[in-house]
Amino acid sequence: MTETFDMEVPILGGKPSPFAAPAGCYCLEVREVQHYTDSLFRFRVSRPKEFRFRSGEFVMIGLPNADKPVFRAYSVASPSWDEELEFFSIKVPDGPLTEHLQKIQPGDTLLMRKKSTGTLVNDALLPGKRVWMFSTGTGIAPFASLIRDPETYEKFDQVILTHGCRTVPELKYGTDLVESLRDDPLVGDLVRGKLLHYPTVTRETYVHQGRLTDLINSGKLFDDLGLPRMGPEEDRAMICGSMAMLKDIKELCLSHELEEGANNKPAQFVVERAFVD
Ligand SMILES: Cc1cc2nc3c(=O)[nH]c(=O)nc-3n(C[C@H](O)[C@H](O)[C@H](O)COP(=O)(O)OP(=O)(O)OC[C@H]3O[C@@H](n4cnc5c(N)ncnc54)[C@H](O)[C@@H]3O)c2cc1C
Numbered sequence: 001m002t003e004t005f006d007m008e009v010p011i012l013g014g015k016p017s018p019f020a021a022p023a024g025c026y027c028l029e030v031r032e033v034q035h036y037t038d039s040l041f042r043f044r045v046s047r048p049k050e051f052r053f054r055s056g057e058f059v060m061i062g063l064p065n066a067d068k069p070v071f072r073a074y075s076v077a078s079p080s081w082d083e084e085l086e087f088f089s090i091k092v093p094d095g096p097l098t099e100h101l102q103k104i105q106p107g108d109t110l111l112m113r114k115k116s117t118g119t120l121v122n123d124a125l126l127p128g129k130r131v132w133m134f135s136t137g138t139g140i141a142p143f144a145s146l147i148r149d150p151e152t153y154e155k156f157d158q159v160i161l162t163h164g165c166r167t168v169p170e171l172k173y174g175t176d177l178v179e180s181l182r183d184d185p186l187v188g189d190l191v192r193g194k195l196l197h198y199p200t201v202t203r204e205t206y207v208h209q210g211r212l213t214d215l216i217n218s219g220k221l222f223d224d225l226g227l228p229r230m231g232p233e234e235d236r237a238m239i240c241g242s243m244a245m246l247k248d249i250k251e252l253c254l255s256h257e258l259e260e261g262a263n264n265k266p267a268q269f270v271v272e273r274a275f276v277d
């Protein structure tokens with residue numbers, strides 16, 4: 001099979017893969033892998049010079065482990081200016097992609113289709129005073145990109161990253177990231193005073209507890225942050241999580257009189273699922 005390789009030989013598990021990369025894909029080199037829990041990890045890969053995307057968009061990724069590899073949608077968690085691409089991933093037991101993806105090591109090859117897309121982009125929102133980023137689980141990934149993009153801070157005076165998880169270890173990707181940004185040479189000055197972080201868990205004791213929906217409904221989220229209730233004049237929102245979470249937070253945004261937008265019709269909030277249930 002090796003004669004089918006015309007450009008690059010994909011590497012998997014530290015060894016040349018017997019499968020050629022499908023046409024129309026980038027072959028990216030895995031540079032770094034960090035595991036957080038038995039169901040969450042982050043990895044960084046090389047970035048082709050010509051690959052352009054908007055912070056908050058997603059791409060399709062796969063592994064060179066079959067003639068017809070499984071591709072899945074992934075939000076790019078790094079900002080559009082970064083020299084590498086970062087992803088934050090679930091590990092689904094027996095998941096067609098992630099049962100293999102969770103084993104990648106530096107030096108391995110990640111396949112990525114060449115086009116990016118998505119609705120969680122700054123362009124899909126009208127200007128406002130503040131932007132609320134509502135996420136649960138791996139839904140934080142597009143916001144990990146947007147909170148590192150200076151454009152987000154040019155557009156909004158306050159950027160509020162909320163992240164709901166079941167347990168405290170699942171918050172670590174987000175808490176580490178926010179912590180690292182405060183001293184970041186590029187966005188540190190922008191982030192200080194503008195970025196507010198509200199991590200909350202539902203199944204353990206923590207400084208913030210409860211579902212984001214309940215925290216919005218009770219007003220505790222706003223009181224804890226010292227901010228007024230959401231409204232259409234000042235507030236914009238982006239939502240990323242499970243289908244149930246999207247539905248419930250979307251209803252809350254509508255009840256606070258925010259109007260849903262899209263790439264071709266910017267408005268006051270936008271929605272994208274973090275996975276297909
Ligand atoms: C627009 C979009 C963006 C996405 N971005 C990301 C991302 O940045 N990171 C990421 O890990 N996944 C993301 N996903 C989900 C991803 O596409 C895959 O579903 C996931 O990698 C699992 O792949 P799989 O083949 O192992 O299992 P699949 O067959 O795809 O999924 C099996 C089941 O696992 C559960 N599941 C899948 N993904 C998740 C998840 N992320 N969190 C919790 N449960 C899940 C669901 O119940 C699903 O039915 C995104 C999905 C969409 C639609």
Ligand SMILES: NC(=O)c1ccc[n+]([C@@H]2O[C@H](COP(=O)([O-])OP(=O)(O)OC[C@H]3O[C@@H](n4cnc5c(N)ncnc54)[C@H](OP(=O)(O)O)[C@@H]3O)[C@@H](O)[C@H]2O)c1
Pocket residue numbers: 039136137138164165166170201202203211212213241242244245246248249
């Ligand atoms: N995370 C894990 O430890 C774990 C382990 C094994 C399997 N799984 C499976 O993986 C899938 C996803 O798990 P996940 O934990 O990443 O995502 P999830 O089930 O969507 O939960 C993430 C967080 O969102 C909250 N949430 C759920 N529905 C909500 C809604 N409608 N509005 C607001 N908040 C909501 C959850 O609170 P609640 O706790 O109140 O639901 C939890 O705090 C599920 O199918 C799950 O069975 C997860």
